[in-house]
Amino acid sequence: MVIQTDYLTERPFEIIEKKGMGHPDTLADNLAEFLSAKYSNYTRKKYGAILHHNFDKIALLGGSSFVTFGKGYLTSPIRVILNGRASTKFGQESISVDRLLIEWSKDFFRKCNCLYGVDIDKDLRFILELSNQSSPGKTHSGALVKKASRRFWFEPRSLEDLPELKRLFSNDTSLGVGYAPLSSLEKFVLNLEKYLNSQKIKKQFPWMGTDIKIMAVKIETEIQITLCIPQIADYVHSIEDYKRNVEECFNMVKALSLREGINLSNLAINTRDDYKVYEIYLTATGSSLESGDEGLVGRGNRITKLISPLNPYSMEGFCGKNPVYHIGKLYYLAAQILSEDIYIESFILGIKFF
Structure with a gap:
């Protein structure tokens, strides 16, 4: 300090x-934060903990439009690239991450009241590029593999595979x-x-x-x-x-x-x-x-x-x-x-x- x-x-x-x-960068920031909050609340309520995810690489790519005095409309859709990582499984239960993120994204655009006249179902095209892989650190060899939690960060077998519930630690070097x-x-x-x-x-x-x-x-x-x-x-x-x-x-x-x-x-x-x-x-x-x-x-x-x-x-x-x-x-x-x-x-x- x-x-x-x-x-x-x-x-x-x-x-x-x-x-x-309504600036594209602001919309991307707010959508990412909205999806993180939705995913956090969903997994905490259903599984007892916020499962691993990061949606901080989301992108919005502009469409095309026709504009004249008195009239305007989109001629090709805005592309919403849902890029990031999310846990897709807990125990034996699969999590429908793709479906949930699209539903929540549509909900965001309905509620934000930022894009006049946009038809949520027609004027937005969703592109999903999600991974459930952890950062480097896991290995697939040795007798202790089954006990190592990092391999299961994004597909936890139980809450035991979430080390942050036992000890809070940083996942990176950064500054705020x-x-x-x-x-x-x-x-x-x-x-x-x-x-x-x-x-x-x-x-x-x-x-x-x-x-x-x-x-x-x-x-x-x-x-x-x-x-x-x-x-x-x-x-x-x-x-x-x-x-x-x-x-x-x-x-x-x-x-x-x-x-x-x-x-x-x-x-x-x-x-x-x-x-x-x-x-x-x-x-x-x-x-x-x-x-x-x-x-x-x-x-x-x-x-x-x-x-x-x-x-x-x-x-x-x-x-x-x-x-x-x-x-x-x-x-x-x-x-x-x-x-x-x-x-x-x-x-x-x-x-x-x-």
Whole structure:
């Protein structure tokens, strides 16, 4: 643990990024974590323990779409690659992992409310690349093979083959990094994405998609924010509608920044738009996942739900990892929780905890 007493929470230079709830990387992270939680609860309830699994290599590959003013739809499905490892057997009973993961994945996409108009059964194609092999360490020779549990990690004969129930141990070398408090700009970026993707805003402005991306840069007293905000074609009937919606976004962001005391020097939205040739951020679903873009676990927001490269953080992707023994998840969570708790308890300005 590091207690830094000369740390400036409000730095003269900051770069902060936030990938919104409909961004492909965020969707991949959240799907992986959802599947890990589902699998953990399922096996603990049925077999008395969380069986070995890791879903931290899941990928989402973009489909293709047709988009015009007033209408949009997918022309080829989004591919969901369920890649990872899972226990497929306990004792003499087989576990229908493939079927369960597909069912749970469909449940996730129904509940996440991130992809407008997507037909879960038609517009998603599932590709399963699962293994039940443990990492290197098992052998198939010697008199003690039947007693060695590593050979049976993903097909335990009984709870006796789960060594973590007897002694907790790390399965790897890794590090977890957390810090507190967030700067005022970090808090604003979090609140801005939460506000724009809130149910209240989506009800008031149904044309606004969920794949909202924010980049904030602070240099001394100047703060610049760039946003990508998709619009949903079903609700946008002309280029004039699109322009009005962009202007509405400007107004919302400026109003929130004033309420939170953030003095914006520059605000840019959808800078790649070219109105002359109608190259605009108009989508069928409200996410770039519909057309070519990909999402991978670990490429998105860190444990703080932000990407803040000037603060200490680990490149470890924690979503979807086993919650019992994988330190790539546990150390990361513990570091952030401890940092926040210590800061709240002490509440000393000018001190930062890592």
